[in-house]
Amino acid sequence: MAPVFAHGQLRLYLLSLLNEGPRHGYEIMRDLEQRFNGLYTPSAGTVYPRLAKLEEEGLVSRSDDGRKATYTITAAGRDEVARRQLDLGDLQSDLDRSASQLAEEVRSRVKGEAADLRAELKAAAREARRVARPAGEPMSGRAGSEFERQINELRSSARKLVRSRRTSEAVRAEALRIVREAQQRIDDLS
Known part of the structure; x- marks a missing residue:
């Protein structure tokens, strides 16, 4: 199966999702699954380490709600999303292409x-x-x-x-x- 995200794209995608509003890690995984019409479901081992890295970089903050952690974008994270609007447009095109490739692989x-x-x-x-x-x-x-x-x-x-x-x-x-x-x-x- 072809890779869904190119190098660094998942990081930017996570920031763009959190720019829309705070989310639990599980919600982020569900959003990604929906984005790919159920053809791709990221594992916790893919999403959570990247969220932890974004937290280390000061781009997101994490608050624990019992057993669930909520991730919220910081001002620095919003600044990066704003600076990378052109990259986000390219990312959306790349994700559309990835979704089409995944669908074709499944059809075959x-x-x-x-x-x-x-x-x-x-x-x-x-x-x-x-x-x-x-x-x-x-x-x-x-x-x-x-x-x-x-x-x-x-x-x-x-x-x-x-x-x-x-x-x-x-x-x-x-x-x-x-x-x-x-x-x-x-x-x-x-």
Whole structure:
């Protein structure tokens, strides 16, 4: 995955967010996630060290509210944001470009995963048709055990894909559509 921020850009982005008003670290992470339409979520290990550095530089101040820390931009931080308005414009353009690249990477990955899943489900449907038996006829022998094996493989593959944290909602929806289509085609055989 391509880097989201170039060198020094996250620092400037954090200052610009805090220039809009005080925020908790978690709120900053959520703002960044929303900025990238959920395609990028910074870790606490990315955000908090940079906030601490900004605090050391006197550009933000931190106040503790129980378990949460609130970060507020200082006058020196506002001065830097004002001086770097041109850089902020460039930063917004760069972030738009980064968001587009992330979206394209996700689209490509989803397209590939969906194509793989479609191929697996089509193969399973072909195999199911190959070993199909007339309704009411008991399954026995090699065909019966092969059918059961294929059904179990399909079930396992589909569940594994859908339960994976790396699987996007688009792929899950496509998997469900394919399973429903396979079910309809099997229903049409009877």
